[in-house]
Amino acid sequence: MESSVINNLLFGFSVAMKWQNFGMMIVGSALGTVLGMLPGLGPSTGIALLLPLTFVMPPEMALITMCAVYYGAMFGGSRSSILLNIPGDGAAVASCFDGYPMAQQGRAEAALAISAIASFIGGLISCVAFVAIAIPVARFALRFGPPEYFVLMVFALAATAAISKEELLKGLISMFIGLMLTTVGIDLQSGVQRFTFGTVELQSGIDFVVVIIGVYGLGEILKGYQTLRMKGETHVQKKFGRIWISWDDWKRCWLPMLRQTPVGFFIGVLPGAGGTIAAMMSYNNEKQLSKHPEEFGKGAIEGLAAPEAANNACSIGAMIPMFTLGVPGSGTTAVMLGALMIYGLQPGPLLFQNNPEIAWGVIASLFLANVICAVINIPLAGLLVRVLAVPPRVLYPLVIGMAFLGVYTINYSAAEFVLLTLLGLLGYFMKCYKIPTAPLILAVVVGSSMEQTFRQALLMSDGSYVVFFRSVICNVLWLLAALSIAWPFISDWRQKKKRAA
Amino acid sequence: MRRDTVVGLFSVVLGGLYGAETLRIRSATIGSSWAPRVFPLGIAVFLIILGAAVLIVDRKKAALEGGKAQKAKARDPGYAKLIVGTLVLCGAYGFAFEAFGYILSTLCFMFLLLMLVNEPKRWTSNIVITLVFTFALWGTFVYIFDIMLPPFNLDAVREMFGLGGGI
The missing domain is CATH 1.20.58 (Methane Monooxygenase Hydroxylase; Chain G, domain 1)
Structure with missing residues (x-):
């Protein structure tokens, strides 16, 4: 690692260790853990709901808090998987497979401990990898002009929309609805009003925070209503012995954690493929590599350790395209990218040059948040899991109330409450009809810059579309975009061929 | 369909x-x-x-x-009432927020929402949650975040009910 990188990292630590920032990191990690635990409120919803509250903070503190919430949510997601067999978020699905059977067998303490240890190890290794590759990627991104940025955004959106063959078309529809929402308001280049229907409130466009809170927050709750009274009361184990693992457990887990961390990290860097894919893939990998595959699904501790390490590694990896290229790779990083934009910061390669206190402060905070989350999630696990006993019938109204207040703080106007309600309805419709919401969120965040770069590129070339194929970078990105759309079909074809053989 | x-x-x-x-x-x-x-x-x-x-x-x-019907997921029979009720309350909250001020509108909104979702039989806990939520958030916003929340606005109420503005 270059000495300048180490110096920058040390500078980052000096920023992150300021007592105000460190204090918010602790608050964010605890809040994130709690939000991650609660089924239906994943990191994206959690950050979206808390985002307006960070408007009063300096940018580096706000970003550090949001990263801590994200990180805490990744740690906390597995708590409800282990104790209730209900994942706190998608990335914690794989933790149900062996975590819940372990709890059923009276090994909840070991399950809670190993999930936090694996998250810590996966996160720590990934933080080091992040520091090592962030600067080279950012330097490379300096070669990007408007056409390259436009194609990069096309690739990021296509990869997010094309997660599976079944959801490809609906993912693309979701993406175009998101882009559609970004075209509302006064056009930045010509000053022409678009889709405002004579409403003054719509002239400045639809704020992406309203879309995120509406679609993720309100939409999720309306969907949750469908099964609200069927769930009954939740009974959570509240008394635990010592939350730790035995030496035998450690011997079974260390290697799976180490070998699945790079898998999770790499998946995180790729746009679109999020924590759920990282966790599932690492679980399947480990099952194939294990000497006792028959124990998987019946409480194999390595079946819990591997996906936990991978999903935390993934969450760190997902921040690389956001910080270095200014393009989000997941719904959560899209929310964080939007936050950077709200503070008037230009995410991307120049962030490291123009705002080193933010870029390096946030990177250093990831190391510290990793330690804080481990402390919160191991000794305090018994205390925190009590949150799981809060019934959704109480939780949902509280979240709705928070969502509305959050939206009010964006413009200090209640005019957007109606918009929030309509977007909540849109989110509910999308969830009911199995239209993925992540592509919409990504499109809402990058849509405006996508259109601007598209038009800047056309201005550069006097209207010739050939400009989008002007460089090797553009062509490689087009190829990757095409490949990401074709990949679900290729993968399906390969599986069919395998089965036939 | x-x-x-x-x-x-x-x-x-x-x-x-x-x-x-x-x-x-x-x-x-x-x-x-x-x-x-x-x-x-x-x-x-x-x-x-x-x-x-x-x-x-x-x-x-x-x-x-071959025309087989898609399997429908089991749902709470009263969920439609919950959704419509929540949407109506959210819309009304939007109109009432600036006219009636944060405290009055949030007290009504949260209480009615809790009565709908947490059921009327738990009315005592609904009142307690409403009061704690409304005043805790008010304190957090006003004293910690230094964000002013709208007070009761008589003119806006008159305008809302078509009674003309100002005294």
């Missing part, structure tokens, strides 16, 4: 309406007159094409499944 048929139709109709509205956008006076319409028009075309593709794929699937 099958789930994907609804999605396909929704996308085609949305794309059509959005495309029609795109054509009504004023021409730009600077640069290319069509510039503000190009990007939205592309979105509209893609929405229609993708919607049509969903409909075609769904028809094929339906033919393969």
Whole structure:
């Protein structure tokens, strides 16, 4: 690692260790853990709901808090998987497979401990990898002009929309609805009003925070209503012995954690493929590599350790395209990218040059948040899991109330409450009809810059579309975009061929 | 109607309406007159094409499944009431927030929402949660975040009920 990188990292630590920032990191990690635990409120919803509250903070503190919430949510997601067999978020699905059977067998303490240890190890290794590759990627991104940025955004959106063959078309529809929402308001280049229907409130466009809170927050709750009274009361184990693992457990887990961390990290860097894919893939990998595959699904501790390490590694990896290229790779990083934009910061390669206190402060905070989350999630696990006993019938109204207040703080106007309600309805419709919401969120965040770069590129070339194929970078990105759309079909074809053989 | 048929139709109709509205956008006076319409028009075309593709794929699937009905997930029988009630309360909260002020509107909103979702039989806990939530958030916003929340506004209330402004 270059000495300048180490110096920058040390500078980052000096920023992150300021007592105000460190204090918010602790608050964010605890809040994130709690939000991650609660089924239906994943990191994206959690950050979206808390985002307006960070408007009063300096940018580096706000970003550090949001990263801590994200990180805490990744740690906390597995708590409800282990104790209730209900994942706190998608990335914690794989933790149900062996975590819940372990709890059923009276090994909840070991399950809670190993999930936090694996998250810590996966996160720590990934933080080091992040520091090592962030600067080279950012330097490379300096070669990007408007056409390259436009194609990069096309690739990021296509990869997010094309997660599976079944959801490809609906993912693309979701993406175009998101882009559609970004075209509302006064056009930045010509000053022409678009889709405002004579409403003054719509002239400045639809704020992406309203879309995120509406679609993720309100939409999720309306969907949750469908099964609200069927769930009954939740009974959570509240008394635990010592939350730790035995030496035998450690011997079974260390290697799976180490070998699945790079898998999770790499998946995180790729746009679109999020924590759920990282966790599932690492679980399947480990099952194939294990000497006792028959124990998987019946409480194999390595079946819990591997996906936990991978999903935390993934969450760190997902921040690389956001910080270095200014393009989000997941719904959560899209929310964080939007936050950077709200503070008037230009995410991307120049962030490291123009705002080193933010870029390096946030990177250093990831190391510290990793330690804080481990402390919160191991000794305090018994205390925190009590949150799981809060019934959704109480939780949902509280979240709705928070969502509305959050939206009010964006413009200090209640005019957007109606918009929030309509977007909540849109989110509910999308969830009911199995239209993925992540592509919409990504499109809402990058849509405006996508259109601007598209038009800047056309201005550069006097209207010739050939400009989008002007460089090797553009062509490689087009190829990757095409490949990401074709990949679900290729993968399906390969599986069919395998089965036939 | 099958789930994907609804999605396909929704996308085609949305794309059509959005495309029609795109054509009504004023021409730009600077640069290319069509510039503000190009990007939205592309979105509209893609929405229609993708919607049509969903409909075609769904028809094929339906033919393969031989008209078997899709399995419906078990749902709480009263969920529609909860959804409609919440949406109505959210809309009303939007109108009441600035006129009646944060405290009064939030007390009413939260209490009614809790009575709807947490059921009327738990009215005592609903009152306690409403009071704690409303005043805890008010304190957090006003004293910690230094954000002013709207106070009761008599003029706005009069305007809302068509009684004219000012005394």
